[in-house]
Amino acid sequence: xxxxxxxxxxxxxxxxxxxxxxxxxxxxxxxxxxxxxxxxxxxxxxxxxxxxxxxxxxxxxxxxxxxxxxxxxxxxxxxxxxxxxxxxxxxxxxxxxxxxxxxxxxxxxxxxxxxxxxxxxxxxxxxxxxxxxxxxxxxxxxxxxxxxxxxxxxxxxxxxxxxxxxxxxxxxxxxxxxxxxxxxxxxxxxxxxxxxxxxxxxxxxxxxxxxxxxxxxxxxxxxxxxxxxxxxxxxxxxxxxxxxxxxxxxxxxxxxxxxxxxxxxxxxxxxxxxxxxxxxxxxxxxxxxxxxxxxxxxxxxxxxx
Amino acid sequence: xxxxxxxxxxxxxxxxxxxxxxxxxxxxxxxxxxxxxxxxxxxxxxxxxxxxxxxxxxxxxxxxxxxxxxxxxxxxxxxxxxxxxxxxxxxxxxxxxxxxxxxxxxxxxxxxxxxxxxxxxxxxxxxxxxxxxxxxxxxxxxxxxxxxxxxxxxxxxxxxxxxxxxxxxxxxxxxxxxxxxxxxxxxxxxxxxxxxxxxxxxxxxxxxxxxxxxxxxxxxxxxxxxxxxxxxxxxxxxxxxxxxxxxxxxxxxxxxxxxxxxxxxxxxxxxxxxxxxxxxxxxxxxxxxxxxxxxxxxxxxxxxxxxxxxxxxxxxxxxxxxxxxxxxxxxxxxxxxxxxxxxxxxxxxxxxxxxxxxxxxxxxxxxxxxxxxxxxxxxxxxxxxxxxxxxxxxxxxxxxxxxxxxxxxxxxxxxxxxxxxxxxxxxxxxxxxxxxxxxxxxxxxxxxxxxxxxxxxxxxxxxxxxxxxxxxxxxxxxxxxxxxxxxxxxxxxxxxxxxxxxxxxxxxxxxxxxxxxxxxxxxxxxxxxxxxxxxxxxxxxxxxxxxxxxxxxxxxxxxx
Numbered sequence: 001x002x003x004x005x006x007x008x009x010x011x012x013x014x015x016x017x018x019x020x021x022x023x024x025x026x027x028x029x030x031x032x033x034x035x036x037x038x039x040x041x042x043x044x045x046x047x048x049x050x051x052x053x054x055x056x057x058x059x060x061x062x063x064x065x066x067x068x069x070x071x072x073x074x075x076x077x078x079x080x081x082x083x084x085x086x087x088x089x090x091x092x093x094x095x096x097x098x099x100x101x102x103x104x105x106x107x108x109x110x111x112x113x114x115x116x117x118x119x120x121x122x123x124x125x126x127x128x129x130x131x132x133x134x135x136x137x138x139x140x141x142x143x144x145x146x147x148x149x150x151x152x153x154x155x156x157x158x159x160x161x162x163x164x165x166x167x168x169x170x171x172x173x174x175x176x177x178x179x180x181x182x183x184x185x186x187x188x189x190x191x192x193x194x195x196x197x198x199x200x201x202x203x204x205x206x207x208x209x210x211x212x213x214x215x216x217x218x219x220x221x222x223x224x225x226x227x228x229x230x231x232x233x234x235x236x237x238x239x240x241x242x243x244x245x246x247x248x249x250x251x252x253x254x255x256x257x258x259x260x261x262x263x264x265x266x267x268x269x270x271x272x273x274x275x276x277x278x279x280x281x282x283x284x285x286x287x288x289x290x291x292x293x294x295x296x297x298x299x300x301x302x303x304x305x
Numbered sequence: 306x307x308x309x310x311x312x313x314x315x316x317x318x319x320x321x322x323x324x325x326x327x328x329x330x331x332x333x334x335x336x337x338x339x340x341x342x343x344x345x346x347x348x349x350x351x352x353x354x355x356x357x358x359x360x361x362x363x364x365x366x367x368x369x370x371x372x373x374x375x376x377x378x379x380x381x382x383x384x385x386x387x388x389x390x391x392x393x394x395x396x397x398x399x400x401x402x403x404x405x406x407x408x409x410x411x412x413x414x415x416x417x418x419x420x421x422x423x424x425x426x427x428x429x430x431x432x433x434x435x436x437x438x439x440x441x442x443x444x445x446x447x448x449x450x451x452x453x454x455x456x457x458x459x460x461x462x463x464x465x466x467x468x469x470x471x472x473x474x475x476x477x478x479x480x481x482x483x484x485x486x487x488x489x490x491x492x493x494x495x496x497x498x499x500x501x502x503x504x505x506x507x508x509x510x511x512x513x514x515x516x517x518x519x520x521x522x523x524x525x526x527x528x529x530x531x532x533x534x535x536x537x538x539x540x541x542x543x544x545x546x547x548x549x550x551x552x553x554x555x556x557x558x559x560x561x562x563x564x565x566x567x568x569x570x571x572x573x574x575x576x577x578x579x580x581x582x583x584x585x586x587x588x589x590x591x592x593x594x595x596x597x598x599x600x601x602x603x604x605x606x607x608x609x610x611x612x613x614x615x616x617x618x619x620x621x622x623x624x625x626x627x628x629x630x631x632x633x634x635x636x637x638x639x640x641x642x643x644x645x646x647x648x649x650x651x652x653x654x655x656x657x658x659x660x661x662x663x664x665x666x667x668x669x670x671x672x673x674x675x676x677x678x679x680x681x682x683x684x685x686x687x688x689x690x691x692x693x694x695x696x697x698x699x700x701x702x703x704x705x706x707x708x709x710x711x712x713x714x715x716x717x718x719x720x721x722x723x724x725x726x727x728x729x730x731x732x733x734x735x736x737x738x739x740x741x742x743x744x745x746x747x748x749x750x751x752x753x754x755x756x757x758x759x760x761x762x763x764x765x766x767x768x769x770x771x772x773x774x775x776x777x778x779x780x781x782x783x784x785x786x787x788x789x790x791x792x793x794x795x796x797x798x799x800x801x802x803x804x805x806x807x808x809x810x811x812x813x814x815x816x817x818x819x820x821x822x823x824x825x826x827x828x829x830x831x832x833x834x835x836x837x838x839x840x841x842x843x844x845x846x847x848x849x850x851x852x853x854x855x856x857x858x859x860x861x862x863x864x865x
Contacts, residue, residue: 047410047437064802069836132609136601138618139539160600160819247604248815252829268808269407269430 041275054272061276070255078256081237084170086230092178094223097185098211113186116179124240127176131168131245135159160249169245169254173238184226185219192218224302232289235281257281360683361392366743367405367421370607372397373743374736381739384704385696391687395743406430410439415677418684420746423466423482423671426808429795431673432470435479441674441681444478450685452692456668456749457482463667465792470671481688485668487750492666494782495625496773497555497864500645505529505541505620513648514776519559519588522651526597529620536617544592545599545619547632548607550815553589553598553623555864560585562655562861565790565849572850573790573858575842577810578834581654583827589818590826603815617643625864626773630766634730644769647776656861661783664865670746692749694756700744701753702760708738709760716757726761735761787857790849797848799841806837 010017036051041061043054065071096116103109119127137143137155146152158164196214205213239258246254257277265274289304297303373379373395386392396416398405403426409415410430421427434440447454455461462471462482471480486492499522506513509528516525526543534541546553561581565573576582592598599619602610613619614632622629622645629645637644653660674684690696702709702716709716726735735741740761753759794800813833820826 045411047413047434047439049437067839068805069832069839129606132601132605138542138601157600160604247819248812249600249819251812251816251819264805266404266407267401268426268805269403269411269433270805271407271411273805 038275038279040272041279043272045272045275057272061273062280064273065277065280073252074255074257074260075235077253078235078237078258080253081166081169081242081256082234084166085173085237086234088170089174089177089181090227090230092174093181094185094219096178097182097189097219098215100182100186101189101215102207102211113179116182118179119176120180122176124176124244127172128241128244131172132159135168159245160247162250162253165250165254169241172245173241184222188219188222189215220300221302224296224300225304228289228292228296228304231292232285234288235284359386359390359392360680361394362417362678362680362684362687363394363396364418364420364743364747365396365398365405365409365416366746367398367402367419367427368743368746369398369400369402371743372736374733376737379737379739379742380704380707381699381744384699385687385690385744388696389683389687389690391683393687393744397743402427403430406434410434410437413677415439415675417678417680418672418674418688420483420670420672420743423470423667423669428470428671431480431671432473434675435474435477435673439676440479441676441678442477442479443481443674443681443685444476446681446685447478450689452689452696452749453481453685456485456692461485461750463786465789466667469792469795479673481672482668483670483672483692483746483749484751486666487752487755489784490754491751492664492782492784493751493753494662494664494666494774494778495627495865496647496770496777497552497625498773498777499544499556499621499623499648499651500626500629500773501525501621501648502617502643503646504640504643505532505534506646508532508534513646516648516651518652519556522556522559522648523588523591523597525648526592526621527595530595530597534620539616539618541618541620542599542613543597544621544623545610545613546602546623547610547628548605550603551624552864553602554814555623556588556651557585558653558863559651560588560654562653563859564862565858565860567860573846573853575790575794575807575846577830577837583830586814586817586826586830587823590820590823593818600819621648626770627766630769647773650777650779653861653863659780660861661781662778662863663785663859663861664782665785665789665859665862666782666865668751672747688747691744691747694752697748697752698756700748701740702757703738703740716760718760723761727763785859785862787859788853789859790853793849793852794845796852797841797845799845799848802840803837803842803845806833806840806842809833809836 040051040054042057042059043049043051044057044060045051046054049055100109100113103112134140134142135158137157140155142158143152143155147155156164158168192214196218197210200210200214236258237256239262242254242256243259243262246256246259258281261274261277261281264270264277293303293305382393398421402422406419406421406427407430409419410433419431421431431440443453447457457471457478457480459467459472462485466482467473471482472478501513503513509532511525511528516522529541529543544553561576561579564576566576566579566581568574589598593600599613605613611632614622615636617636617640622633626647633643633645652658653662656663672688674681678684691700698705698716702718703722705711705716707719708722709718711717722738729735732741795804797803810833813829817826817829820829
């Protein structure tokens with residue numbers, strides 16, 4: 001009976017479900033089907049045996065990772081970088097969305113919105129090349145500007161420098177993603193009943209009070225859900241960005257699991273080991289999501305499931 | 306009615322969107338219709354010569370930076386097709402060669418023929434592929450292909466390479482081998498070294514040939530730094546290199562002779578565990594810390610490196626001579642007197658001053674036919690033809706009568722083409738004919754000088770190279786024929802666990818030279834030493850010493 005009701009409901013909203021279909025297919029093809037490859041982490045992968053025919057190796061590759069002298073440094077670096085990105089980078093799109101929401105000049109608002117989305121579509125290769133040219137101490141415009149106005153006595157080596165590494169990583173990540181990540185908050189704000197603002201105004205609330213009492217509660221649920229999802233990437237600091245921005249000078253704090261996995265798997269051909277490290281990342285991410293989801297449900301009644 | 310139309314329109318729109326999204330997910334990268342490997346032999350059924358069936362074969366030329374010109378089907382490719390019936394589709398690697406080898410076999414996205422480096426992770430990948438039945442066993446076919454057989458005959462392959470790869474599979478034969486010098490006169494010395502801009506050396510009043518020791522080199526670089534030279538308002542960096550640090554580290558030979566050292570009791574130790582390695586690291590750390598070595602050199606891309614060189618912002622370059630000559634050609638043209646001259650010759654640790662320079666000169670290329678190749682005989686016919694004298698001359702000189710003529714038994718370039726190639730600084734004119742593209746890796750033993758020399762060589766370049774040779778090789782060269790401990794350790798039972806640690810030596814060295822202090826640098830090195838010990842180094846080096854007992858081992862070797 002329930003099943004019939006479910007199908008009836010689906011049929012009634014068939015257009016909406018049709019909209020969802022490409023997303024479902026995408027997740028099925030690229031997130032669920034490849035799950036069978038996880039077994040490689042427990043096998044000695046051979047070219048001839050492939051995913052299913054290679055001999056079993058048990059926990060050998062997990063053991064190799066934990067015996068590796070830099071495994072704790074890799075985990076530590078990954079968590080520090082992704083935690084910084086989460087703590088600082090999570091709030092920034094909310095801030096931008098609130099600022100844009102308060103702009104009354106529609107043309108200006110649209111222009112700023114469009115410009116803020118653009119970096120999202122630029123590849124990290126281009127972004128890092130730009131940064132190399134802008135930040136180089138040998139004739140780079142940033143150093144030239146800062147020295148010419150007297151803020152610096154000597155040009156600074158911004159890249160390949162542990163002193164500036166976190167700032168560069170977090171800053172460039174925010175610059176690239178802030179516009180794109182603010183879209184969902186803008187959408188949530190657009191859904192807030194305008195009468196709430198009217199009522200707040202009548203009660204004497206100024207712009208900041210309105211933001212505090214109407215806008216922020218209006219996007220609270222979506223922010224909590226996005227935060228829960230974001231904790232899932234705590235064990236993943238960003239492969240492309242770190243591969244390109246980390247160098248020998250910053251290796252001690254910039255070597256992360258994502259790049260290690262690629263290096264071991266593709267460069268050294270240790271596919272089983274790479275799969276084991278990748279699986280370790282995923283399991284920790286799952287535990288984190290479940291934990292944060294549970295905490296969120298207790299604290300705010302908002303959760304994924 | 307209106308609502309119904311709207312619903313239909315919406316449904317169509319959604320269906321179109323979904324279709325587009327799914328099409329985006331599909332493989333439209335040139336895959337074949339039968340879902341098999343895209344690079345399998347494609348028989349066209351037409352004859353090239355009247356007696357041959359025409360076949361298209363895809364060859365992966367696994368050398369980063371190699372590539373074709375603006376023409377897809379070159380006159381040389383046409384001539385090859387005429388002779389063998391094979392249309393060749395060359396595919397080139399962009400990026401790491403080792404990654405490419407691992408990727409093609411892991412994903413089974415295989416070409417018909419693979420050709421690539423005869424060393425390092427690339428060779429390891431090919432040996433692994435051979436062991437795991439990914440390649441075609443050629444043992445029962447080679448008798449019909451004399452040019453291929455000759456190039457892999459035991460006497461024509463360096464012993465270590467023969468044991469490790471070419472002859473490592475008992476009765477089976479998977480690997481073909483190219484570019485081993487056919488005679489002494491065919492041996493190529495790339496003249497690796499430090500080269501300084503002549504005008505800068507004059508400006509600071511130092512004769513580049515007076516720089517002999519590591520301290521001389523340090524003082525020389527410091528003098529350049531202290532001169533505060535500028536080009537277009539930007540500072541001139543005393544020492545730099547090309548992309549990813551290539552090849553600034555070649556000063557290592559001032560500290561140790563080769564990767565494995567005699568401990569003094571007749572047994573070998575990897576240099577990474579020795580005091581000279583620490584001194585070498587700390588020397589480079591000092592260069593970085595004092596601003597004498599461009600810190601961007603280890604992370605920069607090739608275009609950025611060449612931009613710096615073309616702007617005259619590097620005083621001393623470390624690399625091989627042809628790379629330096631080609632990269633500085635334009636700058637020298639517009640700034641006469643700024644050509645790069647060799648520094649030294651620098652001292653060599655453990656070598657008498659009058660000793661010829663020890664070079665490992667051997668073939669640089671291995672070729673295999675993958676299991677995905679549908680027409681192995683056509684592939685072998687093609688490779689055998691390319692390895693013949695006729696094929697060698699076609700690939701290196703062009704089509705006889707069109708691009709060159711034989712005069713008194715020697716090839717002579719046609720003036721029209723010689724001038725055209727010489728005037729083209731991009732090298733594309735040559736590539737458009739088919740010279741200097743992937744075919745050159747497939748022409749068997751290197752017989753460049755035996756068969757008539759490089760007829761396209763820029764005479765100024767040849768003269769400059771001779772000048773560099775006169776400075777850097779006052780006692781000539783000696784080609785290494787001894788055993789390399791590095792090849793033996795790779796056969797030790799501990800290699801599987803030890804290799805990941807040893808693969809990190811280069812990265813750890815770079816990390817150490819950027820350390821904040823000497824102590825921190827040594828700490829970085831010691832951490833990897835501990836890791837190597839815990840992953841079986843002691844047992845592996847004991848295996849090396851056991852297996853090399855009484856054999857002549859490489860203890861002195863310069864980059865080549």
